[in-house]
Amino acid sequence: MKGRKVLSSDEMKRVEALAFLQHVKEEDLMKEAGKKSALHAIHCLLSSHLPREVILLAGMGNNGADGFVAAAHLIKQGFSVKAFLVGKMAEASPLCQKEALRFLKMNGAILEIETIEDLVLPEQGLLLDALLGTGFQKEVTGLIKEIIEKVNHARLFVISLDIPSGLDGNTGAVRPVAIRATETVTFSLSKVGFFVNEGWNHLGKLFVEDIGLPEEYIERGSASFFLLDEQALAQDLPPIERSSNKYERGSVVGVAGSLGMEGAAKLSAVAALRSGAGIVKLFLPQNVQVESASFPDELVKRFWKENDWKELREECSKSAAVYLGPGLGRGRQIDHLMQEVLSSISVPSVLDADALFVLSHHPHIALPKKTIITPHHQEMERLLGVKGVKRDLAFLSTCQRYCEEKNVTLVLKGAPTFILHKGEKPIVALRSDPAMATAGSGDVLTGIIVALCAQKLSPYKAALLGVHLHGMCGELAAKEKGPYSVIASDLIDQLPQSFRICEAIK
Numbered sequence: 001m002k003g004r005k006v007l008s009s010d011e012m013k014r015v016e017a018l019a020f021l022q023h024v025k026e027e028d029l030m031k032e033a034g035k036k037s038a039l040h041a042i043h044c045l046l047s048s049h050l051p052r053e054v055i056l057l058a059g060m061g062n063n064g065a066d067g068f069v070a071a072a073h074l075i076k077q078g079f080s081v082k083a084f085l086v087g088k089m090a091e092a093s094p095l096c097q098k099e100a101l102r103f104l105k106m107n108g109a110i111l112e113i114e115t116i117e118d119l120v121l122p123e124q125g126l127l128l129d130a131l132l133g134t135g136f137q138k139e140v141t142g143l144i145k146e147i148i149e150k151v152n153h154a155r156l157f158v159i160s161l162d163i164p165s166g167l168d169g170n171t172g173a174v175r176p177v178a179i180r181a182t183e184t185v186t187f188s189l190s191k192v193g194f195f196v197n198e199g200w201n202h203l204g205k206l207f208v209e210d211i212g213l214p215e216e217y218i219e220r221g222s223a224s225f226f227l228l229d230e231q232a233l234a235q236d237l238p239p240i241e242r243s244s245n246k247y248e249r250g251s252v253v254g255v256a257g258s259l260g261m262e263g264a265a266k267l268s269a270v271a272a273l274r275s276g277a278g279i280v281k282l283f284l285p286q287n288v289q290v291e292s293a294s295f296p297d298e299l300v301k302r303f304w305k306e307n308d309w310k311e312l313r314e315e316c317s318k319s320a321a322v323y324l325g326p327g328l329g330r331g332r333q334i335d336h337l338m339q340e341v342l343s344s345i346s347v348p349s350v351l352d353a354d355a356l357f358v359l360s361h362h363p364h365i366a367l368p369k370k371t372i373i374t375p376h377h378q379e380m381e382r383l384l385g386v387k388g389v390k391r392d393l394a395f396l397s398t399c400q401r402y403c404e405e406k407n408v409t410l411v412l413k414g415a416p417t418f419i420l421h422k423g424e425k426p427i428v429a430l431r432s433d434p435a436m437a438t439a440g441s442g443d444v445l446t447g448i449i450v451a452l453c454a455q456k457l458s459p460y461k462a463a464l465l466g467v468h469l470h471g472m473c474g475e476l477a478a479k480e481k482g483p484y485s486v487i488a489s490d491l492i493d494q495l496p497q498s499f500r501i502c503e504a505i506k
Contacts, residue, residue, distance in 0.1 A: 035070020067130025250454025266328025271447025431471025
């Protein structure tokens, strides 16, 4: 389930320094980094039918050297490269000078930029961003600030080498500008700043490339968190036995919906059915208009009323997994429902939306032993009793302490989504699309996760696989519908294909 480590820029620098003290040569890693970057550029040029002329934006340090290595590879493959060096060649790092001279000997062209007017960009094409590396942690000012702003306003396909220039690899801070990459090709390991604060908005699509740093040094790096390992996760797909019946496939009980919010209950329940649950029994308040929500025939509908919890408790005790919260509503009646029902649940449970609102106001409610909570950032702030907190490492640490104290699995929804669990480092899921920022998307995620729990996955594995499948659904839906037109039910429509993709990996 755990993929590659995610390190701070400072920790990555320490690990590389250890390697350089031994038999590893920095220049060897640099050459491999440039080669891998060039291969990504070639793929993008050919698949996107872009002009065969590439723009290289190089800084004075070793990130610029990476760029010149990539540029030399591109020339060797028949592409034209025009390089802009921000500064004087004589003041560049020794490796940058060496690779720039090699690039010149291959008939490459380098223009030293002294003013913003010197940077002339085409209307379309591909730009390699090798301006500022992971060691840059200052405020972006002057000419470099102007250059980054000009690149961001151009309509170019931008590949950032190792990190988008201007982004702080430790904190994800942008002070005040950073390259907005189409793709980032990072080397050896991902950096913390990609996933916190503003990092995700500047990263584009991430590729993590092995450039030959020996595993023994990577193992010595202290991870802040991990990437989700998609290949390993596919092995956790619930098996389907030929002889199983609907109850053995997984019986789910949902407590969701209220007058005017029937759709949230429907989305979560249908997502659970589409994610392999054998049967879903949905408990709704008596005043819900079932007909207006067009609940599917496959869904078993039940109704609850206050102070009459017998049937609901019995069904929860017989089920394989339970979820509470989507569209449930708020008020004294819901508070009472939560306190009465949660105490009777002994199976894995997913709490979302209004169930989390109740929990934030009644933090001492006893939770089932195998509980998953799925808050977005603001809901997590409410659970923690804080407000206006940045999505940074300190916030993640506070969330981890909450997991430890409450003994819950936490899915911190967002871009990107983090999965936290007691005794484990956080895991970040890369699959997602901005189109998923639409009402009901979280209800679909709840249904997916609870169905996986019902099929005997542990809460932790169900959360990891559920987030992965949900993110894949978002990517597939956005590809089909476009970034503006995806709605939550589109995610459910993509569940069959998402499961097929996982099965193919398995």
